Amino acid sequence: MWFMWPTSVQATMPELPEVETIRRQIAPRLDGALVLEAGSHPSAKFTPATEATGARFTMAGRRGKYLLLPLDDGRELVVHLGMTGQLRFRSGEPDDSDPYLRAWWRLTHADGAPEVLEFADVRRFGRLRVVPAGDYSSIPTLAAAGPEPWDPELTPHRFWELLGKSKRALKTHLLSQRPIAGVGNIYADEALWLSEINPKSTRLGKERAARLLDALRSVLQQGIDLGGTTLRDYRNAEGASGGNQHELLAYGRGGQPCLRCDEPLRSAQIDARTTTWCPRCQAR
């Protein structure tokens, strides 16, 4: 294969485009399915899976990086994929041979077809929770998440206001999910590069905030259109890789020339996360 994986990259964290890709795939198949039985790994991160037993799934939603799987009894199964979480359907029995299977739900559809929804997660950074529908008070990051990127109320001015509330580095602020929901390390670096904004900035003017919002929407939309970014672990609900890894302009390119100005891109840790940017185009 001609594509060289950045050696520093260990895994792909599912961000908004990856989660949205999975949501679109599982939603029609899950809608109306009755949970006959469920099981999980003993960790408290996964045991809530069994609380869905006896309920029927309705149409899957998403908020940021969280999958929202509403049940027909006024509750909701919230799924976070963490770093390596994968959802998939299987006919027949749960796959006992997979050591990384963390939860499963045996389903039956209105037409009587049996099926299993499986949640596999090598590193166990994912987690599951059953909550009263729409009540995210027990999931603080979700409860405090900023607007969805395409929320019509997220105007450039509103985004500028949301950014203004922190004096932390912009990169850290974006990853907190509070100014906008669903952005992780990859799409943050891509959007900052695209909008030519330094990741360590602490205050943005209105014009740069507007540019950053445009860039975020652009990179997230491209990610969705290409079915997500697969560096190693990410697979969609059908087991397929995404295509956005071939389009990355900044993430994972530390030391390589900037595609705008040829200056070598810099990499450094910001808030314990690798960040790559162009010291010339993205100067402070």
Added chain:
DNA sequence: CCCAACTCCTGGGCGC
């Protein structure tokens, strides 16, 4: 309320 530091996990890259 806010934030920094710590924690959770494991495969695989790498040095020796």
Added chain:
DNA sequence: TGCGCCCAGGAGTTGG
């Protein structure tokens, strides 16, 4: 070849 060190990362938790 094989062993063992250590990194990557989102978000929950804890403590200030």
